[in-house]
Amino acid sequence: MRGRLLLVILAIGLLCAYAHASAPDSTGLPPSRSRLIPALQSAVLPGWGQLSQREWLRGGFFLLGEAFLAGDALYYWESQYDKPGWDKPARTFDHDIALGLATWYGLGAVFCALDAYYFDAPGSTGNPTLTALQSVIFPGWGQLANGQHWKAAGMFLLQTGLAFSVYYQHENYIYYDGLGLDDEARFYKDDRNRLIWWSVGAVIFSALDAFVDCHLRDWNVSEDLAVVPAYFPEQHTLGIGLRLPISSR
Numbered sequence: 001m002r003g004r005l006l007l008v009i010l011a012i013g014l015l016c017a018y019a020h021a022s023a024p025d026s027t028g029l030p031p032s033r034s035r036l037i038p039a040l041q042s043a044v045l046p047g048w049g050q051l052s053q054r055e056w057l058r059g060g061f062f063l064l065g066e067a068f069l070a071g072d073a074l075y076y077w078e079s080q081y082d083k084p085g086w087d088k089p090a091r092t093f094d095h096d097i098a099l100g101l102a103t104w105y106g107l108g109a110v111f112c113a114l115d116a117y118y119f120d121a122p123g124s125t126g127n128p129t130l131t132a133l134q135s136v137i138f139p140g141w142g143q144l145a146n147g148q149h150w151k152a153a154g155m156f157l158l159q160t161g162l163a164f165s166v167y168y169q170h171e172n173y174i175y176y177d178g179l180g181l182d183d184e185a186r187f188y189k190d191d192r193n194r195l196i197w198w199s200v201g202a203v204i205f206s207a208l209d210a211f212v213d214c215h216l217r218d219w220n221v222s223e224d225l226a227v228v229p230a231y232f233p234e235q236h237t238l239g240i241g242l243r244l245p246i247s248s249r
Contacts, residue, residue, distance in 0.1 A: 035117050042112035049116030058149065062112050066105055073101035089178045093171055100167045104160055111140055111156050118144040132211040136203060142210025155206045162199040166192055 038049030047063030080094035135142030139159035143152035169192035177185040 035120055038116035038119065039113040042116040043109055046109045046112040049112065050119075053116065053119050055119065058115070058153070061153070062108070062115075066108050066112070069101055069105040069108060073098050073105060076101060089175050093175045096171050097168065100164060100171070104164050107139075107160055108156075110138070111153075114138075114141060114144050115149055115152065118147070119149070126214070128211045128214040131214040132207040135206045135210040139203075139206065142207065143213070146210060146213045148213065151209075155202075155209070159199065159202045159206060162195060162202055166195045166199055169195060 038052050040049070041052055042049030042062070045063075046066035047059040047061070050059030050062060053059075076094045076098035080091045080098070083090045083094065131142040131145050133142075134145055135155070140152035140154075140156035143149075143155055169188045173185050173188040173192055176188060
């Protein structure tokens with residue numbers, strides 16, 4: 001069942017991308033509205049908007065990732081009904097994990113919509129504090145505002161992956177605590193608390209990254225400035241050197 005669902009999602013996404021690519025200039029909409037169309041596409045089917053923008057690698061990555069999340073959510077949802085009626089803790093565990101995966105899928109759809117919307121955006125607002133706040137409100141938003149789409153995807157995966165891990169370990173804690181297995185329950189509780197601190201650190205790191213990148217965005221760095229391989233004869237070794245041409249004129 002899960003495999004058929006993934007194939008259907010992939011087929012729909014590829015067909016939609018092909019249909020949009022066959023008439024790329026047919027809308028005739030101004031840029032602000034034309035950016036909304038891919039965003040809405042990715043909100044409906046994550047990755048569709050990126051594929052319509054000919055961002056094949058990122059679109060395929062989002063489409064596959066979200067398809068697996070949807071498939072896993074469906075798997076756990078159906079799995080709860082395969083448990084015997086007397087095994088309520090196991091049925092509750094599968095039910096709650098399915099809801100957690102569905103929430104992760106929904107957040108991914110929102111991120112894909114933002115990614116598609118910011119694809120042709122002029123760039124950051126120039127306000128580092130606002131950009132950092134965006135990263136706190138939603139994972140990767142500040143990086144998208146800075147025009148760094150792949151970094152934004154990495155931040156989103158880092159933060160949401162840690163958040164789901166916290167949720168997953170919390171559900172394990174509830175499951176084993178309900179069974180009266182104190183040692184197992186204590187292990188998952190401690191692991192959950194440790195992951196909470198990691199999640200807080202990831203949010204702070206993402207906000208600082210967006211803040212610094214927004215500051216550096218307006219720096220005027222010469223195109224002649226380069227980091228190049230270099231040979232250091234004193235140490236008889238290869239390394240990395242900074243090339244900075246200086247003109248007397």
